[in-house]
Every structure is written in structure tokens, then in C-alpha cells.
Amino acid sequence: TNKWDLSWSWAYPQFSKLGPLKKNHRINHIPGSGVITIKNQIFATAERLQNQYGQELFQGIVPRHFVMPHQADEFEAIREAEPNTSWILKSQNHRGVRFFDNTKSVKDDKDAMEGGNMIAQCVDPFLVGGYKFDIGVFVLIASLEPLRIFIHDHAKLRFCQLPYPETL
Structure with a gap:
């Protein structure tokens, strides 16, 4: 049935289970976007693209x-x-x-x-004050057609609890 406005789920939905989306429908995960947001799938995607287009495609990136x-x-x-x-x-x-x-x-x-x-x-990793870190950016994709993306003004920085060792 199409009698819904919001689909909020931990899992990534499948288009086939959602049915055709209407203008009033809102979902928190775009089906298929896990290939660029979930580590295992990012690595699998990178591997597939490297096999298809050559190892140098992701050299120094992945x-x-x-x-x-x-x-x-x-x-x-x-x-x-x-x-x-x-x-x-x-x-x-x-x-x-x-x-x-x-x-x-x-x-x-x-x-x-x-x-x-x-x-x-x-x-030679980037360090801040001797600590490794990662950056989280919050993004809202409001529409795919036309593409409308909003990026939150504030990013999230996460730091390791222990300083990065000088020798490994």
C-alpha cells in the first residue's frame, strides 16, 4: 500500500518493497546508498571498480x-x-x-x-595534537530528481583515546 508518509529504518530499504515513491514520501535511507556509506560495501564497491577499471583508480584513496x-x-x-x-x-x-x-x-x-x-x-597519517581522528559530516539528500543536497553547518570530529604511537 502507498498510504504512508515516512519510512524510518536502520536497514536500507529496497525499491521493490517501497513501491513507486510519491512526492509526500520521506525515507531516511536512499535504497542502494549503502555502497558508499557502509564500510564493507564501500570496500566491495572499490574492489569491483578496481577490477573493472584498474588498480590505479583508487591508488592512495582506499x-x-x-x-x-x-x-x-x-x-x-x-x-x-x-x-x-x-x-x-x-x-x-x-x-x-x-x-x-x-x-x-x-x-x-x-x-x-x-x-x-x-x-x-x-x-604517515594526519594527526591533530598527536591523535588520529575522523570527521563526520551530516548530509540531507532532499531529492534525487532534481538533486537537492543540504550539508549541516557543523561537522563531528572523533578522536582516538590514546595518542598515536611514534613507532608501530
């Missing part, structure tokens, strides 16, 4: 990454071949980011095997 536990074997091969590369493990539930102990197998790491992203640490 770090090397492995989705755990699905790519554990691939990661192990790289970890053993490149023992000096530092890795960060980001949990899937956004509740933990930590350096991965490169001296042990990923298969012995309970957190990694429960799922997450293993990401190559950039060599």
Missing part, C-alpha cells in the same frame, strides 16, 4: 583491506609476505578499532573472526 572472516586466508598470505605492514582491525559493530598484532595469525584473533575489516595502516 587502503588495502580485507573483510573478515571471509578473506582471512588472503589476509594471512599478505601478512606473512609483508611482516612490516601495520594493520588496523575495525569491528563491524563500530565498537572497537585497534592495531592488529602482526605476529599472530588472524585466525587466532577472536574479534577478527567474529567479523570486521582489516585495513592497512597508512604510513
